[in-house]
Amino acid sequence: MTQHENETDVLRPLKTWSHLAAARRRPSEYEIVSVKTLYNAVNLERPLELDSNVYMNRWLRDYRIDSPLKHPDWSGFRDPDELIYRTYTTLQNGHETYVDGLLDQHDEQDHDQGLGADWIETLATLYTPMRYLLHTLQMCSAYLVVVAPSSTIDNCAALQAADQYRWVSRVAYRTAELARHRPEGGFGHAERGHWENHPAWQGARELMEKLLIAYDWGEAFVGLNFVAKPAIDEGVLRPLAGAARRHGDTLLAFLIEAQLRDSERSRRWSSALVRYALAGDPANAAVILTWIEKWTPLATAATEAYCRALPDMPVAASEADEAVKAFHSSLGLHAIRTANRASP
């Protein structure tokens, strides 16, 4: 007794979600659980089911939908690592076990007690205040989740925010350990003062304060993942690891190497997203380059100020600059912009 007993167009069960069925291949677990889960990316005029002019609807129109970064279908983006929640926690649980091992092993060897007084001072000014900087990266990554136009982008950004908190936590852990082992260093008390006043941090602070209010999603993404994070990787973390090795702080060097593994993952998905954006619309090359050019001076000033304060790392800033440029070159943005300008 149904009203459609004679209907011929009754939809039949499929082997996967209807939106994946057209691909005619077995979907991965990643595709099944990650693609097209952000429902408010669907209605462009009224992302939220409220008055069209309510504050957050205007915000999403201004900063997501009207972003100069354009693609006809952002939901087509795929994380090259195909990470889902389940695989992320498994992966990072393993990495955290490794970090636990480092901390335990070095503690047993009275590592902190063997560090020189000069290096302790360097750690107090140039390492432990870093939790503030890493927290700004955490906040900026979280912002991407608020405004990015598809769930596959959101998920990468949400995991990145968690990665950043991971290192905020480990810096806090080391701060407490150093405070216990080297009470003369002032650890655990002076970090905010250094972050707000020490010349080494003011460039990074200016970069991140300003980037935190770059609310266009595309600009936030490019500014964070192509300018700020690579600059901090190459111009803060890597030089600090180099200085640490020169001062017998193998623990810090190992910790930073572990931290940079998270950054490598960030670069993989970020590069994939840029390639996806360029494939969707080559005009994005000019947009992305404009943002890179806009934010690079602040990032360069930040790494120069930091590296100047680091002992025994005279060419760190220029090496960092080269490394970031090499990362940008890998995207081929200039060639695409030129080709796009030349095309009719």
Place this chain on the structure above:
Amino acid sequence: MAFLNRADWYDLARATNWSPRYVSEDQLFPPEMSDRFGLSLEQWEAYDEPFKISYREYVDVQSRKDADAYSVRAALARSNFYDNADAGWQSILKLHFGALCLTEYSAVPGESKMARFGKAPGMRNMATFGALDEMRHTQIQLYFAHEFVSKSRQFDLAQKLLSTNSWAAIATRSAMDDTILGRDAATLSIMLTFALEQGFTNLQFLGLAADAARAGDFSFSNLISSVQTDEARHSQIGGATLKVLIANGKKEEAQRAVDISFWRQWRLFFTLTGPAIDYLTPLAHRDKSFKEFIQEFIVAQFERALVDLGLERPWYWDFFLKSIEFYHHSGHLEIWFVRQTVWWNPAAGVSAAERAWLEAKYPGWNAKWGRLWDVIADNVRHGRTDKLYPKTLPMLCNICGLSVGSIPHEGHSNRGYWTEFGMRRYYFCSEPCQWIFNLEPLRYQDHKSVIDRLLCGDIQPPDIEGTLRYFDLMPGERGEDAHDYAWAWPELALDPAAERPSQEAA
């Protein structure tokens, strides 16, 4: 081994507020995004999340939780539980996954808004995990639901529902957007984590888990219990917000946020959970009635949480208590009648034995809803098919998007609530929904209910078939009576205590 305790370093990881110099505090934390209560960064530094967890603990605990849930599913995958389950239980799975998988995802940007714009570092950190939790809830539930896509096209709605314009999708999006992403971080921490998660998720995730275990659906029971363990942690974000607000003289505003969200969630949850627990769950597997679950999880627990914080019960509490007796009975009958508009097959749940259970749990049920079901059963028995389907949709509320229902046979107690604003009249299901609108009419002004869309000509043709197509619900997805009306023939009715063969398995 000489690891520090979490307490030795945790406070440092949440001492991350600083005084911005290169931008203003209001640029960094726009009040409309961060805190409409107007507290300073310093005032927010008193924020103390009661449930603390480190990143190291988080990935350890969560990876083990997932390993447990996925391995139970894998172990039971070949048990054919679904094929042999009662059609009512199959409908619960369709209803649950359709209503919740992507709704969970609305909290991913929601939690992230707290992680970015919250003025308290502890809130930002816990919400960073909260966003991951909600990603988990979306993904694990989608994965479990996907197992069933080849069984029924209706399971496709687990993925698709919230990108449609069905009444259920609009009502869900409206409730979530109004209380989560459409609010500033401080308000949403109350509306999402305190009013919704602490208030209601126990009901769906623990109440239904108990029924699922009794029904033998251990995979589902285990899944939703596992989800709830995350909720129990991150739902405490909002309680800590309320303490800060009350300590800074914002009790009245905080109370209003609780009252708005509690009502919006209640309208949604009785629609979702009430029929599932009192009608769709096979009688033999029912643990408690919906009303008993509400009394345990909401009236007792939530009331205690409010009192502990120094807040009052919502102003409409007496009406809320009364509505526990009737909202979902009327709602269930209505959904059964418009069953083509939903993606599961509603079980009427009114066989003789089930009616006896309903009468025992809700004295007077027969005199109110039973009499209406008598008429429907009579129409079934006499083959009056045209009377078993609606000619149009019921009146829907301009706030919650759900029907304006009441108690039948009580002098037709239904009364209208409306507000004139701008160029039109807005209709509401109840005084609390009207109150929510009147607080901030501009927030809802140009939003149209499904009925508005019918009247404005957005839905063409403006009939049931046109509406179903507007809902993006095609034959094969639309609901039908779960038991092919067997309940309407008392003399033929199967023993409702026994498992009934499902239509799909047959």
